[in-house]
Amino acid sequence: xxxxxxxxxxxxGRGLVLMLTLAVLAGCATGPNPRDPYESYNRRMTGxxxxxxxxxxxxxxxxxxxxxxxxxxxxxxxxxGNLEDVWSFANSVLQLRxxxxxxxxxxxxxxxxxxxYGLLDIASEMGIEKHKEDFGQTLGRWGVPxxxxxVLPILGPSTVRDSLALAVDTPGGxxxxxxHVPTRNSLQALRLLETRASLLRASRxxxxxxxxxxxxxxxxxxxxxxxxxxxxxxxxxxxxxxxEP
Amino acid sequence: MNRRAWAAGWARWVSxxxxxxxxxxxxxxxxxxxxxxxxxxxxxxTLDVIRDDKAIAAGDMAKIVALVDTRIMPNxxxxxxxxxxxxxxxxxxxxxxxxxxxxEFKTLLVRTYSGALAQVSDQTITVxxxxxxxxxxxxxxxxxxxxxxxxxxxxxxxxxxxxxGVGWKIYNLNVLGVWLVETYRSQFAQEINAKGVDGxxxxxxxxxxxxAKKG
Numbered sequence: 001x002x003x004x005x006x007x008x009x010x011x012x013g014r015g016l017v018l019m020l021t022l023a024v025l026a027g028c029a030t031g032p033n034p035r036d037p038y039e040s041y042n043r044r045m046t047g048x049x050x051x052x053x054x055x056x057x058x059x060x061x062x063x064x065x066x067x068x069x070x071x072x073x074x075x076x077x078x079x080x081g082n083l084e085d086v087w088s089f090a091n092s093v094l095q096l097r098x099x100x101x102x103x104x105x106x107x108x109x110x111x112x113x114x115x116x117y118g119l120l121d122i123a124s125e126m127g128i129e130k131h132k133e134d135f136g137q138t139l140g141r142w143g144v145p146x147x148x149x150x151v152l153p154i155l156g157p158s159t160v161r162d163s164l165a166l167a168v169d170t171p172g173g174x175x176x177x178x179x180h181v182p183t184r185n186s187l188q189a190l191r192l193l194e195t196r197a198s199l200l201r202a203s204r205x206x207x208x209x210x211x212x213x214x215x216x217x218x219x220x221x222x223x224x225x226x227x228x229x230x231x232x233x234x235x236x237x238x239x240x241x242x243x244e245p
Numbered sequence: 246m247n248r249r250a251w252a253a254g255w256a257r258w259v260s261x262x263x264x265x266x267x268x269x270x271x272x273x274x275x276x277x278x279x280x281x282x283x284x285x286x287x288x289x290x291t292l293d294v295i296r297d298d299k300a301i302a303a304g305d306m307a308k309i310v311a312l313v314d315t316r317i318m319p320n321x322x323x324x325x326x327x328x329x330x331x332x333x334x335x336x337x338x339x340x341x342x343x344x345x346x347x348x349e350f351k352t353l354l355v356r357t358y359s360g361a362l363a364q365v366s367d368q369t370i371t372v373x374x375x376x377x378x379x380x381x382x383x384x385x386x387x388x389x390x391x392x393x394x395x396x397x398x399x400x401x402x403x404x405x406x407x408x409x410g411v412g413w414k415i416y417n418l419n420v421l422g423v424w425l426v427e428t429y430r431s432q433f434a435q436e437i438n439a440k441g442v443d444g445x446x447x448x449x450x451x452x453x454x455x456x457a458k459k460g
Contacts, residue, residue: 130395208456209357211432211448219428227398227422239383239402239417 006181014167036218037148045151046214052154058203061196073194075119080191082111082118084132087169091133095141100131132228135169136162140229149218157221277412280403281375283320284386288370291316295365302365309359322404322414323347329416330429331437331445338442346442349449350429356456368392370399381405384413397421
Protein backbone atom coordinates (compact mmCIF):
# COMPACT_ATOMS: atom_id res chain seq x y z
CA UNK A 1 0.00 0.00 0.00
CA UNK A 2 2.71 2.43 1.02
CA UNK A 3 4.86 1.53 -1.95
CA UNK A 4 1.95 2.32 -4.21
CA UNK A 5 1.47 5.75 -2.64
CA UNK A 6 5.17 6.45 -2.82
CA UNK A 7 5.29 5.56 -6.49
CA UNK A 8 2.33 7.86 -7.12
CA UNK A 9 4.08 10.79 -5.43
CA UNK A 10 7.18 10.13 -7.44
CA UNK A 11 5.22 10.07 -10.64
CA UNK A 12 3.49 13.28 -9.66
CA GLY A 13 6.77 14.98 -8.95
CA ARG A 14 8.27 13.85 -12.19
CA GLY A 15 5.15 14.90 -14.07
CA LEU A 16 5.24 18.33 -12.50
CA VAL A 17 8.82 18.93 -13.51
CA LEU A 18 8.21 17.75 -17.05
CA MET A 19 5.03 19.77 -17.35
CA LEU A 20 6.76 22.88 -16.15
CA THR A 21 9.66 22.47 -18.49
CA LEU A 22 7.30 21.98 -21.44
CA ALA A 23 5.37 25.06 -20.40
CA VAL A 24 8.56 27.02 -20.36
CA LEU A 25 9.64 25.74 -23.74
CA ALA A 26 6.26 26.42 -25.29
CA GLY A 27 5.76 29.77 -23.65
CA CYS A 28 7.86 32.86 -23.37
CA ALA A 29 10.94 31.71 -25.25
CA THR A 30 12.11 34.87 -26.94
CA GLY A 31 13.95 37.29 -24.69
CA PRO A 32 16.45 39.90 -25.79
CA ASN A 33 19.35 38.01 -24.21
CA PRO A 34 20.68 35.22 -26.45
CA ARG A 35 22.40 33.59 -23.47
CA ASP A 36 19.20 33.58 -21.47
CA PRO A 37 16.19 33.23 -23.79
CA TYR A 38 13.78 32.64 -20.92
CA GLU A 39 15.00 35.67 -19.00
CA SER A 40 11.63 37.32 -18.44
CA TYR A 41 10.09 34.11 -17.11
CA ASN A 42 13.24 33.38 -15.08
CA ARG A 43 13.21 36.79 -13.45
CA ARG A 44 9.57 36.41 -12.49
CA MET A 45 10.14 32.94 -11.08
CA THR A 46 13.20 34.21 -9.20
CA GLY A 47 11.01 36.93 -7.70
CA UNK A 48 8.47 34.30 -6.65
CA UNK A 49 11.16 32.09 -5.17
CA UNK A 50 12.65 35.01 -3.29
CA UNK A 51 9.26 35.80 -1.80
CA UNK A 52 8.71 32.20 -0.71
CA UNK A 53 12.22 32.18 0.68
CA UNK A 54 11.77 35.40 2.62
CA UNK A 55 8.39 34.38 4.02
CA UNK A 56 8.97 30.71 4.65
CA UNK A 57 12.34 29.06 4.05
CA UNK A 58 14.73 31.64 5.44
CA UNK A 59 12.92 32.20 8.75
CA UNK A 60 12.47 28.46 9.20
CA UNK A 61 16.12 27.78 8.39
CA UNK A 62 17.28 30.60 10.69
CA UNK A 63 15.17 29.25 13.54
CA UNK A 64 16.39 25.74 12.84
CA UNK A 65 19.99 26.95 12.89
CA UNK A 66 19.51 28.78 16.19
CA UNK A 67 17.73 25.93 17.88
CA UNK A 68 19.88 23.06 16.71
CA UNK A 69 23.30 22.53 18.28
CA UNK A 70 26.18 22.55 15.79
CA UNK A 71 27.02 18.94 16.55
CA UNK A 72 23.51 17.82 15.68
CA UNK A 73 23.52 19.90 12.50
CA UNK A 74 26.82 18.33 11.46
CA UNK A 75 25.35 14.91 12.08
CA UNK A 76 22.31 15.72 9.98
CA UNK A 77 24.32 17.06 7.07
CA UNK A 78 26.66 14.06 7.30
CA UNK A 79 23.68 11.72 7.20
CA UNK A 80 22.30 13.24 4.01
CA GLY A 81 25.77 13.52 2.54
CA ASN A 82 26.16 9.81 3.07
CA LEU A 83 22.98 9.06 1.12
CA GLU A 84 24.24 11.39 -1.59
CA ASP A 85 27.34 9.26 -1.89
CA VAL A 86 25.21 6.32 -2.99
CA TRP A 87 23.73 8.32 -5.81
CA SER A 88 27.15 9.78 -6.64
CA PHE A 89 28.47 6.23 -6.90
CA ALA A 90 25.75 5.29 -9.39
CA ASN A 91 26.37 8.39 -11.48
CA SER A 92 30.13 7.95 -11.40
CA VAL A 93 29.67 4.46 -12.78
CA LEU A 94 27.42 5.81 -15.53
CA GLN A 95 30.05 8.41 -16.34
CA LEU A 96 32.75 5.72 -16.54
CA ARG A 97 34.77 7.31 -13.76
CA UNK A 98 36.13 4.38 -11.77
CA UNK A 99 38.11 6.33 -9.19
CA UNK A 100 35.17 8.53 -8.26
CA UNK A 101 32.91 5.49 -8.16
CA UNK A 102 35.24 3.55 -5.88
CA UNK A 103 35.74 6.51 -3.57
CA UNK A 104 32.02 7.20 -3.31
CA UNK A 105 31.30 3.54 -2.56
CA UNK A 106 34.12 3.49 -0.01
CA UNK A 107 32.82 6.63 1.65
CA UNK A 108 29.35 5.15 1.95
CA UNK A 109 30.69 1.88 3.33
CA UNK A 110 33.00 3.47 5.88
CA UNK A 111 30.51 6.06 7.07
CA UNK A 112 27.58 3.66 7.34
CA UNK A 113 29.46 0.92 9.14
CA UNK A 114 31.88 2.93 11.28
CA UNK A 115 30.09 6.27 11.26
CA UNK A 116 26.80 5.31 12.90
CA TYR A 117 24.82 5.01 9.68
CA GLY A 118 26.34 8.16 8.26
CA LEU A 119 26.03 10.51 11.23
CA LEU A 120 29.79 10.69 11.49
CA ASP A 121 31.87 11.53 8.44
CA ILE A 122 34.77 9.18 9.11
CA ALA A 123 35.63 8.95 5.44
CA SER A 124 36.56 12.62 5.21
CA GLU A 125 38.78 12.28 8.28
CA MET A 126 40.48 9.42 6.47
CA GLY A 127 40.96 11.66 3.47
CA ILE A 128 38.67 9.84 1.03
CA GLU A 129 37.62 12.48 -1.42
CA LYS A 130 33.95 13.30 -1.94
CA HIS A 131 32.63 13.46 -5.49
CA LYS A 132 29.16 14.87 -5.85
CA GLU A 133 27.64 13.53 -9.05
CA ASP A 134 24.02 13.89 -10.07
CA PHE A 135 22.18 12.70 -13.13
CA GLY A 136 22.34 16.13 -14.79
CA GLN A 137 26.12 15.91 -14.68
CA THR A 138 25.95 12.40 -16.11
CA LEU A 139 23.87 13.63 -19.03
CA GLY A 140 26.29 16.50 -19.53
CA ARG A 141 29.20 14.13 -19.59
CA TRP A 142 27.45 12.05 -22.22
CA GLY A 143 27.31 15.20 -24.32
CA VAL A 144 23.76 16.37 -23.74
CA PRO A 145 23.95 20.17 -24.07
CA UNK A 146 22.70 22.10 -21.10
CA UNK A 147 20.05 24.06 -22.89
CA UNK A 148 18.95 27.48 -21.67
CA UNK A 149 18.97 28.63 -18.08
CA UNK A 150 15.73 27.85 -16.30
CA VAL A 151 14.65 28.83 -12.82
CA LEU A 152 12.45 26.19 -11.21
CA PRO A 153 9.80 26.97 -8.62
CA ILE A 154 11.27 26.65 -5.12
CA LEU A 155 14.20 24.60 -6.38
CA GLY A 156 15.83 27.56 -8.06
CA PRO A 157 18.48 27.73 -10.77
CA SER A 158 18.69 24.92 -13.27
CA THR A 159 18.97 24.29 -16.98
CA VAL A 160 16.56 22.49 -19.27
CA ARG A 161 18.75 19.39 -19.21
CA ASP A 162 19.21 19.40 -15.44
CA SER A 163 15.50 19.95 -14.83
CA LEU A 164 14.66 16.85 -16.80
CA ALA A 165 17.42 15.03 -14.96
CA LEU A 166 15.79 16.00 -11.67
CA ALA A 167 12.98 13.63 -12.45
CA VAL A 168 15.52 10.82 -12.25
CA ASP A 169 17.57 12.31 -9.44
CA THR A 170 14.92 12.56 -6.77
CA PRO A 171 13.74 8.96 -6.82
CA GLY A 172 17.31 7.82 -7.28
CA GLY A 173 18.61 9.68 -4.31
CA UNK A 174 17.19 10.02 -0.88
CA UNK A 175 13.71 8.76 -1.51
CA UNK A 176 14.81 5.43 -2.89
CA UNK A 177 15.62 3.97 0.48
CA UNK A 178 12.60 5.05 2.43
CA UNK A 179 9.20 3.61 1.64
CA HIS A 180 7.23 5.10 4.52
CA VAL A 181 5.78 8.31 3.11
CA PRO A 182 5.52 10.46 6.26
CA THR A 183 9.10 9.60 7.19
CA ARG A 184 10.30 10.38 3.72
CA ASN A 185 8.52 13.73 3.75
CA SER A 186 10.01 14.62 7.13
CA LEU A 187 13.43 13.64 5.88
CA GLN A 188 13.00 15.78 2.77
CA ALA A 189 11.89 18.72 4.89
CA LEU A 190 14.83 18.29 7.24
CA ARG A 191 17.22 18.06 4.31
CA LEU A 192 15.74 21.24 2.83
CA LEU A 193 16.11 23.07 6.15
CA GLU A 194 19.69 21.93 6.63
CA THR A 195 20.62 22.93 3.09
CA ARG A 196 19.01 26.34 3.46
CA ALA A 197 20.65 26.87 6.85
CA SER A 198 24.07 26.05 5.43
CA LEU A 199 23.44 28.57 2.66
CA LEU A 200 22.41 31.44 4.97
CA ARG A 201 25.87 32.94 4.97
CA ALA A 202 26.23 32.45 1.23
CA SER A 203 22.94 34.21 0.58
CA ARG A 204 24.17 37.14 2.68
CA UNK A 205 27.31 37.30 0.55
CA UNK A 206 25.12 37.21 -2.55
CA UNK A 207 23.09 40.16 -1.30
CA UNK A 208 26.26 42.16 -0.76
CA UNK A 209 28.38 41.05 -3.71
CA UNK A 210 25.89 41.26 -6.55
CA UNK A 211 24.67 44.38 -8.28
CA UNK A 212 21.91 42.30 -9.85
CA UNK A 213 21.20 39.14 -7.88
CA UNK A 214 19.42 37.44 -10.75
CA UNK A 215 22.19 37.68 -13.37
CA UNK A 216 24.88 37.08 -10.75
CA UNK A 217 23.20 33.85 -9.65
CA UNK A 218 22.65 32.81 -13.24
CA UNK A 219 26.26 33.39 -14.32
CA UNK A 220 27.69 31.75 -11.24
CA UNK A 221 25.34 28.78 -11.58
CA UNK A 222 26.11 28.18 -15.25
CA UNK A 223 29.88 28.50 -14.78
CA UNK A 224 29.76 26.24 -11.74
CA UNK A 225 27.71 23.63 -13.57
CA UNK A 226 30.11 23.54 -16.53
CA UNK A 227 32.98 23.14 -14.12
CA UNK A 228 31.24 20.34 -12.23
CA UNK A 229 30.65 18.38 -15.41
CA UNK A 230 34.18 18.74 -16.71
CA UNK A 231 35.45 18.29 -13.15
CA UNK A 232 37.60 21.38 -13.37
CA UNK A 233 39.51 19.84 -16.24
CA UNK A 234 37.93 22.15 -18.78
CA UNK A 235 39.69 24.71 -20.92
CA UNK A 236 41.75 27.11 -18.90
CA UNK A 237 39.46 30.08 -18.93
CA UNK A 238 39.75 33.47 -17.39
CA UNK A 239 42.02 34.76 -20.13
CA UNK A 240 41.66 38.44 -20.84
CA UNK A 241 42.91 39.92 -24.09
CA UNK A 242 46.01 41.98 -23.35
CA UNK A 243 44.79 44.64 -25.78
CA GLU A 244 42.02 45.46 -23.29
CA PRO A 245 43.55 48.31 -21.33
CA MET B 246 105.42 50.01 2.95
CA ASN B 247 106.42 46.66 1.54
CA ARG B 248 105.21 46.79 -2.10
CA ARG B 249 104.31 43.06 -2.14
CA ALA B 250 102.17 43.35 0.97
CA TRP B 251 100.47 46.40 -0.47
CA ALA B 252 99.76 44.59 -3.76
CA ALA B 253 98.37 41.56 -1.88
CA GLY B 254 96.12 43.82 0.17
CA TRP B 255 94.95 45.61 -2.99
CA ALA B 256 94.26 42.28 -4.73
CA ARG B 257 92.24 41.10 -1.75
CA TRP B 258 90.20 44.30 -1.74
CA VAL B 259 89.48 44.07 -5.46
CA SER B 260 88.38 40.43 -5.20
CA UNK B 261 86.06 41.26 -2.32
CA UNK B 262 84.60 44.09 -4.36
CA UNK B 263 84.15 41.84 -7.37
CA UNK B 264 82.43 39.19 -5.30
CA UNK B 265 80.09 41.65 -3.63
CA UNK B 266 79.08 43.16 -6.96
CA UNK B 267 77.90 39.72 -8.01
CA UNK B 268 75.75 39.70 -4.91
CA UNK B 269 74.30 43.07 -5.95
CA UNK B 270 73.41 41.85 -9.43
CA UNK B 271 72.12 38.36 -8.60
CA UNK B 272 69.01 39.23 -6.48
CA UNK B 273 67.23 40.87 -9.40
CA UNK B 274 67.08 37.48 -11.12
CA UNK B 275 66.67 35.41 -7.94
CA UNK B 276 63.50 37.43 -7.13
CA UNK B 277 61.55 36.14 -10.13
CA UNK B 278 59.84 33.23 -8.46
CA UNK B 279 58.14 30.43 -10.33
CA UNK B 280 54.40 31.24 -10.44
CA UNK B 281 53.24 28.07 -8.67
CA UNK B 282 55.85 28.45 -5.92
CA UNK B 283 54.80 32.07 -5.53
CA UNK B 284 51.11 31.23 -5.18
CA UNK B 285 51.86 28.47 -2.70
CA UNK B 286 53.94 30.83 -0.60
CA UNK B 287 51.43 33.67 -0.75
CA UNK B 288 48.46 31.46 0.08
CA UNK B 289 50.18 29.61 2.90
CA UNK B 290 51.53 32.78 4.47
CA THR B 291 48.13 34.48 4.25
CA LEU B 292 46.37 31.47 5.80
CA ASP B 293 48.92 31.37 8.61
CA VAL B 294 48.43 35.04 9.39
CA ILE B 295 44.65 34.63 9.42
CA ARG B 296 44.79 31.55 11.64
CA ASP B 297 47.08 33.18 14.18
CA ASP B 298 45.21 36.44 14.37
CA LYS B 299 42.23 36.24 16.71
CA ALA B 300 40.92 39.64 15.68
CA ILE B 301 40.59 38.55 12.06
CA ALA B 302 38.82 35.35 13.05
CA ALA B 303 36.38 37.49 15.03
CA GLY B 304 35.64 39.44 11.85
CA ASP B 305 37.54 42.67 12.45
CA MET B 306 37.02 44.33 9.05
CA ALA B 307 39.77 46.92 9.44
CA LYS B 308 42.34 44.21 10.10
CA ILE B 309 41.18 42.13 7.17
CA VAL B 310 41.38 45.12 4.85
CA ALA B 311 44.87 45.86 6.16
CA LEU B 312 45.88 42.25 5.57
CA VAL B 313 44.58 42.32 2.01
CA ASP B 314 46.25 45.68 1.31
CA THR B 315 49.65 44.69 2.60
CA ARG B 316 49.86 41.07 1.50
CA ILE B 317 47.59 40.50 -1.45
CA MET B 318 47.07 43.74 -3.39
CA PRO B 319 50.77 44.28 -4.22
CA ASN B 320 50.61 40.98 -6.08
CA UNK B 321 47.47 41.79 -8.04
CA UNK B 322 47.19 43.80 -11.24
CA UNK B 323 43.97 45.34 -10.07
CA UNK B 324 43.82 47.86 -12.86
CA UNK B 325 43.76 45.08 -15.44
CA UNK B 326 41.14 43.23 -13.42
CA UNK B 327 38.89 46.27 -13.23
CA UNK B 328 39.46 47.22 -16.86
CA UNK B 329 38.52 43.72 -17.97
CA UNK B 330 35.39 43.70 -15.83
CA UNK B 331 34.31 47.10 -17.11
CA UNK B 332 34.95 46.12 -20.71
CA UNK B 333 35.05 48.44 -23.77
CA UNK B 334 33.67 51.37 -21.76
CA UNK B 335 36.95 51.51 -19.84
CA UNK B 336 38.71 53.13 -22.76
CA UNK B 337 36.13 55.90 -22.90
CA UNK B 338 36.30 56.54 -19.17
CA UNK B 339 38.31 59.46 -17.83
CA UNK B 340 41.29 58.73 -15.55
CA UNK B 341 39.19 59.99 -12.64
CA UNK B 342 36.39 57.59 -13.46
CA UNK B 343 38.89 54.78 -13.86
CA UNK B 344 40.34 55.48 -10.46
CA UNK B 345 36.91 55.60 -8.82
CA UNK B 346 35.92 52.36 -10.53
CA UNK B 347 39.03 50.66 -9.18
CA UNK B 348 38.48 51.96 -5.67
CA GLU B 349 34.82 51.03 -5.50
CA PHE B 350 35.39 47.60 -7.07
CA LYS B 351 38.17 46.87 -4.61
CA THR B 352 36.03 47.94 -1.65
CA LEU B 353 33.20 45.73 -2.89
CA LEU B 354 35.39 42.67 -3.27
CA VAL B 355 37.25 43.05 -0.01
CA ARG B 356 34.14 43.75 2.10
CA THR B 357 32.04 41.00 0.66
CA TYR B 358 34.59 38.22 0.46
CA SER B 359 36.61 38.99 3.57
CA GLY B 360 33.92 37.14 5.49
CA ALA B 361 35.11 33.99 3.76
CA LEU B 362 38.70 34.71 4.78
CA ALA B 363 37.67 35.00 8.42
CA GLN B 364 36.20 31.47 8.31
CA VAL B 365 39.57 29.87 7.68
CA SER B 366 40.45 27.35 10.37
CA ASP B 367 42.23 24.15 9.43
CA GLN B 368 42.30 24.31 5.68
CA THR B 369 45.38 23.29 3.72
CA ILE B 370 46.32 24.34 0.23
CA THR B 371 47.74 22.03 -2.40
CA VAL B 372 49.11 23.48 -5.60
CA UNK B 373 48.70 21.29 -8.68
CA UNK B 374 51.60 20.83 -11.10
CA UNK B 375 52.00 23.79 -13.38
CA UNK B 376 51.03 23.10 -16.98
CA UNK B 377 52.89 25.90 -18.71
CA UNK B 378 55.95 26.40 -20.86
CA UNK B 379 58.80 28.36 -19.24
CA UNK B 380 58.40 31.08 -21.86
CA UNK B 381 54.66 31.63 -21.22
CA UNK B 382 53.81 35.15 -20.18
CA UNK B 383 50.43 34.14 -18.79
CA UNK B 384 49.77 31.09 -16.67
CA UNK B 385 46.97 29.50 -14.70
CA UNK B 386 47.96 28.13 -11.30
CA UNK B 387 45.48 25.57 -10.00
CA UNK B 388 45.16 24.98 -6.29
CA UNK B 389 42.82 23.10 -4.04
CA UNK B 390 41.70 24.15 -0.61
CA UNK B 391 41.07 21.08 1.50
CA UNK B 392 39.12 21.35 4.68
CA UNK B 393 36.07 19.36 5.63
CA UNK B 394 33.83 18.16 2.84
CA UNK B 395 34.54 18.55 -0.85
CA UNK B 396 37.83 20.23 -1.73
CA UNK B 397 37.42 23.71 -3.14
CA UNK B 398 39.02 24.43 -6.47
CA UNK B 399 40.81 27.79 -6.46
CA UNK B 400 42.65 28.90 -9.61
CA UNK B 401 44.69 32.00 -10.29
CA UNK B 402 45.48 33.57 -13.63
CA UNK B 403 48.82 35.37 -13.57
CA UNK B 404 50.67 37.64 -15.96
CA UNK B 405 54.42 37.90 -16.12
CA UNK B 406 55.77 41.21 -14.83
CA UNK B 407 59.54 40.92 -15.05
CA UNK B 408 61.27 43.21 -12.60
CA UNK B 409 58.14 44.03 -10.63
CA GLY B 410 57.75 42.31 -7.29
CA VAL B 411 58.17 38.57 -7.63
CA GLY B 412 57.81 38.72 -11.40
CA TRP B 413 54.15 37.65 -11.54
CA LYS B 414 50.85 39.38 -10.82
CA ILE B 415 47.38 37.93 -10.37
CA TYR B 416 44.67 39.33 -12.59
CA ASN B 417 41.84 36.82 -12.36
CA LEU B 418 40.55 34.41 -9.77
CA ASN B 419 38.47 31.26 -10.11
CA VAL B 420 36.56 29.73 -7.22
CA LEU B 421 34.73 26.44 -7.79
CA GLY B 422 34.81 26.96 -11.53
CA VAL B 423 33.57 30.54 -11.45
CA TRP B 424 35.88 33.26 -12.79
CA LEU B 425 35.62 36.53 -10.88
CA VAL B 426 36.23 38.90 -13.78
CA GLU B 427 33.75 37.13 -16.07
CA THR B 428 31.04 37.22 -13.42
CA TYR B 429 31.46 40.91 -12.74
CA ARG B 430 31.81 41.70 -16.42
CA SER B 431 28.15 40.91 -17.03
CA GLN B 432 27.13 42.68 -13.82
CA PHE B 433 28.95 45.82 -14.90
CA ALA B 434 27.77 45.59 -18.51
CA GLN B 435 24.15 45.67 -17.34
CA GLU B 436 24.74 48.80 -15.30
CA ILE B 437 26.74 50.54 -18.01
CA ASN B 438 24.11 49.80 -20.66
CA ALA B 439 21.41 51.20 -18.42
CA LYS B 440 23.14 54.14 -16.77
CA GLY B 441 26.63 54.59 -18.26
CA VAL B 442 29.95 54.55 -16.44
CA ASP B 443 28.87 57.17 -13.91
CA GLY B 444 25.80 55.07 -13.19
CA UNK B 445 28.02 52.07 -12.56
CA UNK B 446 30.22 54.07 -10.19
CA UNK B 447 27.12 55.30 -8.38
CA UNK B 448 25.70 51.77 -8.08
CA UNK B 449 28.97 50.42 -6.73
CA UNK B 450 29.29 53.29 -4.27
CA UNK B 451 25.71 52.79 -3.14
CA UNK B 452 26.25 49.07 -2.65
CA UNK B 453 29.42 49.71 -0.65
CA UNK B 454 27.60 52.24 1.50
CA UNK B 455 24.78 49.86 2.34
CA UNK B 456 27.22 47.00 2.99
CA ALA B 457 29.19 49.21 5.35
CA LYS B 458 26.02 50.12 7.22
CA LYS B 459 25.21 46.47 7.73
CA GLY B 460 28.64 46.15 9.30
